[in-house]
Amino acid sequence: MKLREHRGGLAESMETVIDIPPTLEALKIAINNAFSEYDVPEITADMITVKPYGFDERIGWDTHIVIIADCSVYGFTDGPLSQLTDENNP
Secondary structure, three states: OEEEEOOOOHHHHHOOOEEOOOOHHHHHHHHHHHHOOOOOOOOOHHHEEEEEEEEEOOOOEEEEEEEEOOOOEEEEEOOOOOOOOOOOOO
16 A cells, blocks of 8 residues: 655655555555654554545545554555454454
8 A cells, every 4th residue: 555644735746655565564664764864762552543534636546544543644555454453443
């Protein structure tokens, strides 16, 4: 699946797109990698929520929002996480 960080505008956000497996573990790793240059505590899987957000006609994504508990919106994916490995995000 594709993952992009939340930024000021769509063009800026699309510059951050990476491909990851559609699992909570892969999402957690990608988020922690993005935060590695900052002095922040490690993000754990139970801190991450992924919810449907709507279809974005501009980029053709079945957009899902990625939220980090006690933080904010991290970004967006182009689809849901795999149901086989995703107990926290029905």
